[in-house]
Amino acid sequence: MKRNRLFALALAGATVFALTACGGDDTDAPATSASATTAPAATSAAPTPDASAPAAADGAGDKKVCEAVKEAGDESKEVLFDALQAGKEPTVKMLSETYTDMAVALGKAADAASTDSKVANAVKEFQNAVAEAAESSDPVAAGEKAPFQKTAANLTAACKETGVDINF
Secondary structure, eight states, rough: OOOOHHHHHHHHHHHHHHHHHHSSOOOOTTHHHHHHHHHHHHHHHHHHHHEEEEEEHHHHHHHHHHHHHHHHHHHHHHHHHHHHHHHHHOOOHHHHHHHHHHHHHHHHHHHOOOOTOOOHHHHHHHHHHHHHHSSSSSSHHHHHHHHHHHHHHHHHHHHHHHTTTOOO
């Protein structure tokens, strides 16, 4: 494996991260604003505390999931950087093993997430993309493909909403 291909892979990940970080604020207006003005005050006040408690719990859970995802990504990158610093060219086998390890770690993180969470869905999609890249005869090329990059960008954006910056 040539160093310039690994550099291209690292550069592609950094580019995705930079583009995601520079993107506009895509948050939608709250859907409850219109219904809050038409609903009676007594009915809108009662459900508010009950509805906010699960959302806060899911947000904290999503943040923990994103932190686990970030750790998995950092560990995978460290393996590659260590090989390069030691003067070794990463092999297809090394890259496949690294992606396989990352897919396992992403699976554990996804299992800890809420099933209906945006973060959980993004982790599962990225886990599938990483597993496919691990099985590929050219993991670097698989990681450069648009579907892989899209799932990486989706996960980066979902975790950014929790306050965790990741870069895949």
